[in-house]
Amino acid sequence: MDVNGRGGSSTVLSEEEMDLRRGPWTVEEDLTLVNYIATQGEGRWNSLARCAGLKRTGKSCRLRWLNYLRPDVRRGNITLEEQLLILELHSRWGNRWSKIAQHLPGRTDNEIKNYWRTRVQKHAKQLKCDVNSKQFKDTMRYLWMPRLVERIQAAAAATSGSSPAAVAAHQFSGSCDIVAGSAAVPQMAAGGADFYGGQVSTGYTPENSSTAASSDSFGAQVSPVSDLTEIYNFPVSDNQNPDFFQTDQVGYTDSLISPSGYFNQGLDFQSMEPNTQWYEGGDTATADNLWNVEDIWSVQTQFTNI
DNA sequence: AAACTACCCAACCGCTGATAC
DNA sequence: TGTATCAGCGGTTGGGTAGTT
CATH class of the missing domain: 1.10.10.60 (Homeodomain-like)
Structure with a gap:
């Protein structure tokens, strides 16, 4: 069976012969x-x-x-939970965008790829290190991700103490000694598939068309600066004295390299199945700018001293 | 107001593996 | 077995937009 329409009397016409259209869709x-x-x-x-x-x-x-x-394409800001997942899965699989996207229902590989290239790689550039370098990976693993956990936890606590997100954040933070100061804790898998409960529903409407309007007309309220910039908004960030930062962060730095630390255990995302409905409500308001220039330099200084 | 810059993202390109003939 | 075609993937680019000078 020629399921692909090959063979027979069908002829393959060149794009020119078929007068194929290119560019934005109408x-x-x-x-x-x-x-x-x-x-x-x-x-x-x-x-x-x-x-x-x-x-x-x-x-x-x-x-x-x-x-x-596709009706289930999810639009809007990459949530904190999604950022965390992307960082973790990328550290595991690298640029396997399609594979990563399988674990973020409604997100496309293209969207994740764009996110990575425009946000994450930008910060690698700001840190003057290669995105694949150990320094940058450590930055992600030991600073960005714990900070994301903190923010997820805070956001969940602010909305509801018993919501799935709050429970998940609690479980997640409990699994991170950087945040909670405990190493003997359940891992991400403890939350499992219900880490983020919720539904994905983004129906297509003509207004969603890229040609009907610009990108922001379909709800992609993109922050002008990377979502990750907020990660290092430590209380000390306003202080220009690097010594202050380092003194204040001694305990934090220690925990970053703790061999028993959560991120040394790693997240058990393997238990998460594709298409798992794992986010709640789509927190599009939290993916905003968090990271200022001072923070970036502080982080850079910190890592050069580790 | 105009010019310039940076950012975002939809769409395209090139490649690879799978499949049908 | 070789060839043609397709589906899918990751990389790249071009246009629109927002912010800055």
């Missing part, structure tokens, strides 16, 4: 694609593109559907 194209998939299903993208009457490559149709038109 609302009409979006609707055509959505309606076709609604009735015929997805897959076999090249034949789908032809049968639907779209002057696009199958590749383009697939990408548009997966990254934008």
Whole structure:
């Protein structure tokens, strides 16, 4: 069976011969694609593109559907929980965006990749270190991630003491001696799949089209500065004296390199299945700027002294 | 107000592995 | 077995927008 439409009398036309369109999708194209998939299903993208009457490559149709038109595509800021997960999974798998995306329901590999390149790599650049360097990985592992945990915990506590997010944050913080000062604690897996309860629902509307409006019209309220910049907003950040920072952070620094520390144990994300409904409500308001220049330099100084 | 810069992200490109013939 | 085509992945780019000078 030629499921891909190959062979037979079908001829493969060049893009020029087919007068294929490129560039941004129009609302009409979006609707055509959505309606076709609604009735015929997805897959076999090249034949789908032809049968639907779209002057696009199958590749383009697939990408548009997966990254934008799918009803379960989640839009808006990357939440703190998602940031934490991305950092952890990237440390484990590297640039395996698709694999990482499987653990963030509703997020696309493209979105995660963009997040990483625009936010995370920017900070590596600010720290004047390679994103793959040990220094930067340590920064992520021992500073950003614990700080994210703190913020998740704080956010959860502020909203509700018994919400799934609050419970999760409690469990998560309990597993981090950097935050809670305890090493003998349950790991992330203790929270398991219900670490973040909640539903993903972002229905497509014509307004969502990239051509109908700019990126911020579909709710992607992106912070002008990296989400991660907030991570180092320590109380001492206003103090320009590096000695003050180091003195104040002795205990913290010690815990960072504690062999029994939480992040030495690592997060047990392996127990998390793809498509797990793990976030609550979509906290899009918390992914904002946290990290100022002084903090960056403080961190740099700190690591050069470890 | 205009010019410039930085940022974000949708879309494209090139490659690889899988599959059908 | 070789070839053609497809799906999917990661890397890259171009355009729009917001902020700054």
